[in-house]
Amino acid sequence: MIVSIDEALSLVKPGDTITVSGMSIHRNPMYFVFKLAESGVRNLTFVDREPGLALEVLLQHNVLSKVRVAMATLEWFGMLPTFRSKIEKGEVELLEDTCGAFMAGIRAGAQGIPFMPVRGVLGSDLVKLHERAGTWKVGEDPFTGEKLIFVKAITPDVAIIHVNKADEEGNSEILGPLYEDEYKAKASKKVIITAEEIVPKSYFYGRRPTINAEYVTAVVHAPRGAEPTSMFPLYDADYEKILAILGQA
Amino acid sequence: MIDYIIKAIATKLENGERVYVGLNSIPALIAAFMARDLYGKRIRILGVAEADNPSRVVVSPSTGSPFFVEEAPVMITVDSFDLAQKGLLDVMFLGPVQIDEETNVNLSVIGDYNSPKVRLPGGAATAFIMPLVKKVVLWNLKHSRRSLVKKVDFATGSAKYSNNKVVVVTNLGVLEYDRKGKVWKVTDLYPYSTVEDVVNNTEFKVIVPEKPKTIELTEDDKKFIEQMDPYNLRLALE
Numbered sequence: 001m002i003v004s005i006d007e008a009l010s011l012v013k014p015g016d017t018i019t020v021s022g023m024s025i026h027r028n029p030m031y032f033v034f035k036l037a038e039s040g041v042r043n044l045t046f047v048d049r050e051p052g053l054a055l056e057v058l059l060q061h062n063v064l065s066k067v068r069v070a071m072a073t074l075e076w077f078g079m080l081p082t083f084r085s086k087i088e089k090g091e092v093e094l095l096e097d098t099c100g101a102f103m104a105g106i107r108a109g110a111q112g113i114p115f116m117p118v119r120g121v122l123g124s125d126l127v128k129l130h131e132r133a134g135t136w137k138v139g140e141d142p143f144t145g146e147k148l149i150f151v152k153a154i155t156p157d158v159a160i161i162h163v164n165k166a167d168e169e170g171n172s173e174i175l176g177p178l179y180e181d182e183y184k185a186k187a188s189k190k191v192i193i194t195a196e197e198i199v200p201k202s203y204f205y206g207r208r209p210t211i212n213a214e215y216v217t218a219v220v221h222a223p224r225g226a227e228p229t230s231m232f233p234l235y236d237a238d239y240e241k242i243l244a245i246l247g248q249a
Numbered sequence: 250m251i252d253y254i255i256k257a258i259a260t261k262l263e264n265g266e267r268v269y270v271g272l273n274s275i276p277a278l279i280a281a282f283m284a285r286d287l288y289g290k291r292i293r294i295l296g297v298a299e300a301d302n303p304s305r306v307v308v309s310p311s312t313g314s315p316f317f318v319e320e321a322p323v324m325i326t327v328d329s330f331d332l333a334q335k336g337l338l339d340v341m342f343l344g345p346v347q348i349d350e351e352t353n354v355n356l357s358v359i360g361d362y363n364s365p366k367v368r369l370p371g372g373a374a375t376a377f378i379m380p381l382v383k384k385v386v387l388w389n390l391k392h393s394r395r396s397l398v399k400k401v402d403f404a405t406g407s408a409k410y411s412n413n414k415v416v417v418v419t420n421l422g423v424l425e426y427d428r429k430g431k432v433w434k435v436t437d438l439y440p441y442s443t444v445e446d447v448v449n450n451t452e453f454k455v456i457v458p459e460k461p462k463t464i465e466l467t468e469d470d471k472k473f474i475e476q477m478d479p480y481n482l483r484l485a486l487e
Contacts, residue, residue: 026311076482096357096372099378101377119380120380123410124372126372126376
């Protein structure tokens with residue numbers, strides 16, 4: 001199951017919906033993302049909760065036509081410049097999400113159920129946008145009548161997850177923050193793992209991987225594969241390189 | 250100026266609270282640790298760095314950075330936000346660009362939603378969490394009639410269907426939403442700001458008490474803030 005980067009890239013087809021690991025400037029699968037940006041694939045939909053650098057790079061290379069996110073920020077470095085400009089110009093379609101609803105949708109996808117209710121959200125103008133898009137519905141708890149948002153399952157075509165360790169079958173371990181990466185892997189139809197380190201199968205004997213091999217389609221050995229985003233505990237974000245990508249160096 | 254905002258946020262936190270610090274939230278991050286470690290308030294600090302009540306944090310360009318939190322187990326945000334759905338998350342901090350008279354907040358766009366003059370980063374947890382926590386602390390560093398508005402351009406989130414406490418901390422003072430009167434009240438000012446500053450720079454009507462409190466900054470406060478933010482990253486937000 002360990003494949004070359006080119007074999008892994010061929011798993012992403014034009015028109016696919018993809019999701020990636022990490023958030024902001026942390027543990028984005030940048031090695032894969034840079035290669036994907038050069039690959040010429042187009043018209044992808046990108047779904048995530050709080051993406052940062054990976055989204056910016058994919059937008060810079062015109063890989064995406066639709067984006068569904070709760071927030072797109074590089075925090076202290078400011079907003080994603082290409083996200084802002086492409087949406088202001090109407091070049092990319094945006095479906096704005098909110099964290100709890102994304103978490104409900106991706107968990108429904110992971111569990112193989114059609115939707116998941118979420119509390120909160122009511123009162124937000126996002127509700128009508130999602131009702132129009134067919135991704136949320138206002139409903140009632142059938143037991144108590146409590147008004148809730150039902151979030152349709154999110155089931156991306158491909159998840160690309162950068163991990164600390166993986167074995168040849170795809171069992172993977174992530175150290176430090178996980179975000180929704182476990183659910184993203186479980187919810188997606190294909191899962192590409194890029195790994196800092198390939199470990200023997202025995203590493204996972206008697207130990208629960210963050211992501212089990214059952215979900216994984218391909219493994220790519222990608223040391224320093226999150227650069228210039230951070231990879232806990234191996235390396236911190238490379239702020240100079242991030243600024244260079246943003247054209248601010 | 251931002252140090253007053255940090256102090257104001259810290260004073261609004263109370264014993265027993267479990268607070269969550271989100272992405273891109275330097276003032277809230279410093280304030281939460283100031284409340285816990287300088288004022289000795291018994292609070293627990295969760296956040297987007299997915300660390301459960303770390304002993305210490307140094308401010309870095311990302312409030313989500315796992316490299317600047319010390320001595321903490323990982324607690325994923327899904328679990329923290331499940332606590333919110335259970336009613337067990339007490340405080341959330343949000344930094345909207347617009348806040349209106351009904352507690353609606355905007356982190357999405359300036360102008361028309363579908364052809365915005367300015368596209369903003371989006372609200373992250375805002376819509377989900379505003380109605381769920383017991384206390385919403387909003388901060389805005391540019392208090393003006395364009396930020397504290399009669400009606401937001403887009404309601405990214407709202408606490409109007411909740412019964413929770415909502416406060417707004419700005420560079421001019423602190424407002425609290427009075428749910429009975431459906432009106433914002435000025436509760437605190439700074440040594441450099443006046444009631445008139447707040448009234449003149451707010452598009453909606455505010456209630457002014459006879460004697461609003463004044464939030465002062467002590468040498469200990471300044472020292473604590475500088476210790477947490479040795480590179481003065483917070484100053485770039487002003």
